[in-house]
Amino acid sequence: MLVFEFKVYGKSVQLAAIDDAIRTAQFVRNSCIRLWMDVKDTGKNDLQKYCAVLATNFPFASELNSMARQASAERAWSSITRFYENCKKGIAGKKGFPQFQKDCRSVEYKTSGWKLEDNRKSITFTDKKGIGRLKIKGTRDLHFYQINQIKRVRLVKRADGYYCQFCIDVNRQENVEPSGNTIGLDVGLKEYYTDSNGVMIENPKFLREADKVLKRSQRRVSRKVKWSKNRGKAKTFLGKRHLKISRKRKDHAVKLAxxxxxSNDLIAYEDLRIKNMAKNHCLAKSINDASWYQFRVWLEYFGKVFKKVTVAVNPQYTSSECSSCGEIVKKTLSTRTHVCKCGFVMDRDENAARNILSRGLSTVGHTGTFALDKADGGRFILPPNCRASNALGDETSAQAGEILFK
Structure with missing residues (x-):
């Protein structure tokens, strides 16, 4: 599934109609959550039927396309399902009980309620909200795909305008010649990551760089009177600054992954729990700014696209274990050099990256390191029940399609 994003241009009346459609989608979702809370044993089909009841009782809900209402009900059910799954897993702490949405920023249409023009440069929404014909501008050409391949169309509101996303049902596969290289990655705050070959990538620290601008923009918002137009303008400016940082962070993660x-046939990395690590109030800001999880998601996604092996290993003792003799050398976070009794001296992060690679190879097996099955096009043959993610395995952690901007 590919997701292409285009900037939307229209009149002020049309943009106001998009806001109205987004508010209606929020109303449908919150109403479904309320039904689930009030009525016991409410299922997914009950929420779908409730959309028709809302359309009958509320005229503004009937103006929204029926499939768009069903998509909002599906969003409500996904939050309910996630809550059930967390309860079954016995996750400690909060289980993610479904909450009412206060700030919805998107409305999703399925296969009806919209019509893409033949030139693929404009789209018309045919429901009763009055959105009408909107111009779309982007670098991707939709002529390569059939209309029936577009399964979802989503209108998204951001700080710098409105966007239209097209979810296209297509499997992306690219063939790359095997390089025979394997690599282990140890992510950090000083360097973004250090690999098993000793190569270090600098941490860009996008949030830290823009910290002064963000603080100044936040003070400007605080000085304005609540619910005034000037406060709305200041909030929009602040939102644009945050949006720019998030886009920089994502672009860096995508290109690096x-x-x-x-460049490698096997990539091993740490299976980190970022949410738990961010509980350290001294390092939470820097950890969230590094966006290690986003980098991991794109690693696994491109591993599936290019038919490469990606392995998540247990991060326990990777920094303290000696990659030469296996001895555990305890060290504080400020100690950046690994010195072992056996005489082995190396940078702390490079030593950890070597341990990560060795654990990744032990998980996958040497078939993925030195032996390639020529009869299968040079792809890795994985042992059953391994935790690696590649084109041949059933398990994959690529949770997001490729979202291409501009």
């Missing part, structure tokens, strides 16, 4: 996957 693609480069790593194309």
């Amino acid at each position: 693609r480069c790593v996957v194309q």
